[in-house]
Amino acid sequence: MQPTDIRNPDYFHKVVDCQWACPSHTPVPLYLRLIAAKRFADSYMVNWESNVFPGILGRTCDRPCEPACRRGRVEAEPVAICRLKRVAADYKGDLGTRMPEPPGERNGKRVACVGAGPASLTVARDLALAGYRVVIYDGAARAGGMIRTQIPRFRLPEEVIDEEVGYIERLGVETRYNTWIGSLKELLGEGFDAVFIGSGAPRGRELDVPGRREAAEHIHIGIDWLASVSFGHVKSVGKRVVVLGGGNTAMDCCRTARRLGGEQVYVAVRSGFEQMKASPWEKEDAMGEGIPILDYLVPTEVLHDEGRLTGIVFAKVKAEFDAAGRRSLVPTGATVEIACDEVLVAIGQENAFPWIERDIGLDFDRHGLPALDPLTLQSTLPGVFFGGDAAFGPKNIIWAVAHGHQAAVSIDLYCRGEDAHERPPPMTTLASQKMGIHEWSYDNAVSLDLRYKVPHREQSLALADLGAEVELGYDPVLAYKEAERCLNCDIETVFTPKLCIECDACVDICPVDCITFTDDGEEAELRTRLSAPTHNPEQALYIGKGLKTGRIMAKDEDVCLHCGMCAERCPTGAWDMQQFLLKMTHAAPAAVASGAQR
Amino acid sequence: MTYLAKPTLHHPDLPTNTLGYTRRDYEGAVSTLCAGCGHDSISAAIVRACFELDLPPHRIAKLSGIGCSSKTPTYFLGNSHGFNSVHGRMPSVLTGANLANRDLIYLGVSGDGDSASIGIGQFAHAMRRGVNMVYIVENNGVYGLTKGQFSATADRGAKSKRGVVNIDSPIDMVGMALELGATFVARSFSGDKAQLVPLIKAALTHKGAAFIDCISPCVSFNNHLGSTKSFDYVREHNAAVNKLDYVAGQKEITVDYAPGKVELVTQHDGSVLRLRKLAGEYDVTDRIAAMEYLAGHYAKGEVVTGLLYVSLDSPDLHDYLNTVEKPLNTLDDSELCPGAAALQRINAALR
Structure with missing residues (x-):
């Protein structure tokens, strides 16, 4: 095998599994150590630099880092x-002068961000710090996008959103809220140097079964209903509620219903329980609140009586797999009927761009998504960039942040007349400890x-108050113990x-048993000769050559502690x-880093 | 400064032996020897050998004297019996223990100072009595604990770290063991576990006095240019006579080798020592030839390693003394005091 080139930034980056898995590549072990050292503000700034919303993500992130964690x-x-990220946000105290100031001198370029969700806000932060004049548009009165409208307050208190949105708004970003953009053509006409579209996936998928229209008054689209609850328009729900869908929105719906007066709340999902899209911990929390999750149920009919919803009928299905491993849901012939007063439909979200004219040179693919360069997030209309759920369909907050960083880099390069494919390399350091x-x-x-x-929080209290946050967070003692579980995979x-x-x-x-001194060989064969033979080719072998005996040193990175x-x-x-x-290079590296390093 | 214990987290695929133990279960406390000490490698080899032989840890007794090497029993077999004796007196204590309880597996660990200087008499007599044990000398040629003076096994002409040349003749422990009647004699090198682990396994299953001289570089005082017990010197001058594979009794031998290249030695417990010959027609059962071979190659500056001599079906100390078959602590009152009739029979026999 070839000796390992540790100067390649990807090599050790991959060893730091959590950071590699994180879409915005947050240096996780670094900030966990800072938490253990009670340097909460330092830890917060490391996060803020990388993922912009530590307090929000510390409560709501999809945490791709955790399945990747070597532990x-x-x-x-x-x-x-x-x-633990939340702990940094909870205990950071006064950040004082750590937050960077916007540069005194602007570069004269103007960028519009459509939508004030996590992707747009990230673009705004990066570009504002790089000297751009950024204008954020949103139809709502306040920024946050789906973070504010769809995530229930018992998971994410409003103050946290206000605080972290505020850090960005204070960077001299111009906000035009309560402003619905009805035409991209018109917006482009305002002479922006670039436009970023982070308008999300705002349309909930519709349920199309007999009886849907007749009982419409008691059937709601999940994300719209959550937004109505968030804005205080909806304050109660029927006693018997069925939530359709198996994603995190369904989990938010059922738990919200439970707090608004739903006594018998069920979740019905087409797939099997294991295949549900919702994060395991969200399912756990829902079930912990007395909400049964019924799987393999496909809704076939809504029952109604004089415009009043009375129940919903499901076909019981089972999963069958063909030779290629593709799943199909086959009816078993059985039907299930659940009596209910209200139905919440959370079976997916769709992108909707009715405000983008189709004749301005911005192409869409057959799924109705914009045709984008996956690296630069640039659309076929050169000055228009996409990110977040608007780019490739619904994902999550941390992906929106990662898109925001990438789009900001692209916009910066584009505005300077440079090739957006020439991405700035990450900053890496390697130093003996x-x-x-x-x-x-x-x-x-x-x-x-x-x-x-x-x-x-005690469940009776949590269920009684829609605004009472369920998770109380680790205290510093528990946080220290949990942070100590980190294996410090960034110490190579x-x-x-x-x-x-x-x-x-x-x-x-x-x-x-990571380390072996043995004769050289081809990787597949060498893997069988290690002190502990390894079958996880995802994890690299670190090869050292130039030993006196002519053997090689082979270290399996897989389970190194x-x-x-x-x-x-x-x-x-x-x-x-x-x-x-490893720190990813953002559009405004110098300005952000100066705050984070203190 | 801290000395951290080795984390108990282990490889998820760490195998278990027939007793359900992992290799990690045979480890001891974390070593306090110098980083890189050859002795730690020997400890690791002992751990591996005992694990692979499925030995119940509580049936092993590890005994040692004084010195760096004699500290090592703390660092392996943490669940076995241990006795850290007076300097050079391990062989006597081991002999006594063996006479009292013949059912335990005895592992004596000593060094070149402990065995070739202060304890040389003890070493000699344990060998000639054929005590059933494994006697490992962790041989680094210097007194590490007292800052690296030459020991009795240092070669004449070897240079100390400070540049002093050794003028005394060395004691060759292997030669002495052969001379004095050990029935299993081997030499190995701490830097070659592929050779060392099978040798320890073979020695542990050998009945009689098994002696392994294991060259173990002292990284602090004897791993420099001019040393004859450094990693580099031993690697350059290592002349292995054979390559040993230990095959447990129940396993069938399936690999074929060209005739004359492999020698199979079946031990009393049914295990087989499969010796792949590396040095011509070296015969491991010929003691006189072994002594000649060793002397000849030593003169050429070579370090002969491998299984050098093995004698099967040799009596051990218990056979010589015709002792009772059972450990003394399992004898009950009727066996210890067979009664007046038995006494009269004995008295009658002596009249």
Whole structure:
């Protein structure tokens, strides 16, 4: 095999599984250590720089980092990364002068952002700091988009949204709320240098079964209903409620219904329970509130009596898989009838761009989504960029943030007349953490604690108040213990072959048998000859060459605990523990970093 | 400064042996020896050998004397019996323990100072009595705990870290073991576990006095240019006579080798030592030839390693002394005090 080139920023980035999995590549282990050190404000700023909404995401993120977490491969559960992020936001105190000021001098360019959701706000932050004049348009009175309208207050308090939106609004961004953009052509006519469209996926998918129209008064589209609840237009719900759908919106609907007077609330989902789109913890929370989730039920008819909804009929289905592994839901012949007073339809969201003229050179694909360059997020109309749910259909907040960063980079390059495909490389550093013979600048003792549960508000209190946040968050003591579970995957084992005397000390001490000194070979074959044979090709082998005996050092990165034992037992310093820090380059790197580094 | 214990988290696919233990269950406390010490590799080899042999940890007794090497039993087999004896007196304590309880597996760990200087007499007599044990000398040629003076096994002409040349003749522990009647004699190198682990497994299953001289570089005081016990020197001058595969009794031997290239030695417990010959027609059962071979190659500056001599069906100390079959602590009152009639029979036999 070829020796590993650790100068390639991707190599160690991949080892930091959480950061690699995070769409906006937040340096997770770094901010977890800062939380453990009670440096909450520092931790917050590391987050803010990367994902813009630490307080919001710390409560609502889809957490792609957690399934990727190495801890989950050596122990039962990953580190509670998402909920620790919230701790940084909860305990940061006064940020004082940490938040960057907008640059005094503007560059004279104007950018419009359509929609004030997470994608647009990210673009606005990055570009405002880079000297752009940014104008945000939104039909609502306040910014936040789906964060404000669709996520119930018992999951995300309004103050958190106001605070984090405020950090961006204070960067000299011009806000034009209560302003509905009805024509892109008109907007383009206002002479912006670029337009970013982050208008989300605002249309809830409709239920098309007999009886739908007749009982329309008691059947609601989930996201619209959630928005009405959020704005205070809806204050109660029937005693018996059925929620259709298996995503996180369905979970928000059923839990909201439970708080508005729903006594018998059911969730009915077409797929199996395991295949539901909702995050496992959201399902858990819903079921914990006494809401049964009934799976393999396809709605076939709405029952009604003189315009009054009386119930809903489902066909019971089962999943069958063809040779290619594709699933189809086959009727079993059985039907299920659930009596109910109201139905909430949360079976998906669609993009809608009725305000974009089809004759201005902006192409759409056959799904009705804009034709975009996946790297630059640029549409076929050169000055128009997309991001968030508006770009590739419904995803989640952290993806919207990541799109926002990428679009801001593209817009910056575009406005400077440069090729938007020439992406700026990430900033990386790699520095030894050795402080003494057995002393490192990080806590290398591996905690054996199992994942700590986040304390919840007592259920009777939580269900009685729509605005009472259910999760109370870790306190600093619990946060410390949970943060200590982090394996510090950003503290890399760096091997220097010419210093190695092949004494085997590292091989002997490694608690997870990562390290092997053996003859060179092809990767597939070499993987069978390791101290612990590995079958996870997703995880790299770190190859060191140039040893005196002609053998190679092969380290399987898969389950390395980053405990530093190899480096502690190495008599020659051939192993060293070095912190790898990768920061994505945003449109305004210098200005943001100055705040985060203090 | 901290010494962290090795985290108990282990590889998710870590195999278990027939007793349900993982290799990690055979480990001991974290080593306090110098980082990179050859002794730690030998400890790891012992751990691996005991795991692979499915030995119940509580049936093993590990004994040692004084010195860096004699500290190591703390660092392996944390659930076995242990005795850290007076300097150089491990062989006597082990002999006594073995006589009292012949059912345990005895593992004596010693160093070149402990065995070739202060304890050389003890070493010699344990060998000649054929005590059923494994006796490992972790041989680094220096006194590490007292800052690296030459030990009795240092080669004449070897240079110390400070540049002093050794003028004394070395004691060859392997040669002595052969001379004194050990029935299993091997030499290995801490930096070659592929060789060392099967040798320890074979020694642990050998009945009689099994001796392994294991060259173990001292990274602090004897791993420099001019040393004859450094990683580099031993690797360059290593002349292995054979490559041993230990095959447990129940396993069938299926691999074929060209005739004359492989020697199969079946031990008393049915396990098979499969020796792939590396040095011509070296015969592991010929003690005299082994001694000649060793002397000849030593003169050429080579470090001969491998299984050097094995004698099967040799009596051990219990056979010589015709001792009772059971451990003494399992004898009940009727066996310990067989009664007046038995006494009279004995007395009658002596009249």
